[in-house]
Amino acid sequence: xxxxxxSPSSLSVSVGDxxxxxxxxxxxxSNNLNWYQQKPGEAPKLLIYATSNLxxxxxxxxxxxxxxxxxxxxxxxxQPEDFATYYCQQSYSLVTFGQGTRLEIK
Amino acid sequence: xxHLVESGGGVVQPGRSLRxxxxxxGFTLSSYAIHWVRQAPxxxxxxxxxxxxxxSNKYYADSVKGRFTISRDNSKNTLYLQMSSLRAEDTAxxxxxxxxxxxxxxxxxxxWGQGTLVTVSS
Numbered sequence: 001x002x003x004x005x006x007s008p009s010s011l012s013v014s015v016g017d018x019x020x021x022x023x024x025x026x027x028x029x030s031n032n033l034n035w036y037q038q039k040p041g042e043a044p045k046l047l048i049y050a051t052s053n054l055x056x057x058x059x060x061x062x063x064x065x066x067x068x069x070x071x072x073x074x075x076x077x078x079q080p081e082d083f084a085t086y087y088c089q090q091s092y093s094l095v096t097f098g099q100g101t102r103l104e105i106k
Numbered sequence: 107x108x109h110l111v112e113s114g115g116g117v118v119q120p121g122r123s124l125r126x127x128x129x130x131x132g133f134t135l136s137s138y139a140i141h142w143v144r145q146a147p148x149x150x151x152x153x154x155x156x157x158x159x160x161x162s163n164k165y166y167a168d169s170v171k172g173r174f175t176i177s178r179d180n181s182k183n184t185l186y187l188q189m190s191s192l193r194a195e196d197t198a199x200x201x202x203x204x205x206x207x208x209x210x211x212x213x214x215x216x217x218w219g220q221g222t223l224v225t226v227s228s
Contacts, residue, residue: 044201
């Protein structure tokens, strides 16, 4: 089975910080990697699809990169509304989600 | 405007069955594959099942294979998840989500429902 390992599991950050979350696949998934943001009590929201494509309406401070097995989500300058949990998801072979990264206020 | 609305959740005893529905509007349902994803209380996202746009292909997570059945009625703009032999570990919020590429199983989930809570407890 294809496994997705996301790190860190949580991060204490401040408004204005640059944030990087990583996701590693257990085998190559080409560019079939997507990122979601989830706030408490809400459904996940698509941020980035196919590694680096910004979903419509998502602020440009979010970006994604990587290929093969190693991927990153970067938030260039964290805003108050960005405190949430972030999940990576591979769509190369059915679906697997990472364990999630929770951004907490420092 | 695209909308997905889940219904059918509730409290059910272990070993019993439940059917969830996902009502779609604002787009041509017959053109899109739909997934079910669940989230246990305080836990991460777990993929459950997918059905292709025309219903010809269905895949399941190992944790639900043989117990859950995904189906769709495009004429009614509705997807279903029939859940049987329910276990305590099936307790979760269940979301339906649309694949962002027409007629493709692979891809990201661009629209999600609000979720419906299933609690398996005696």
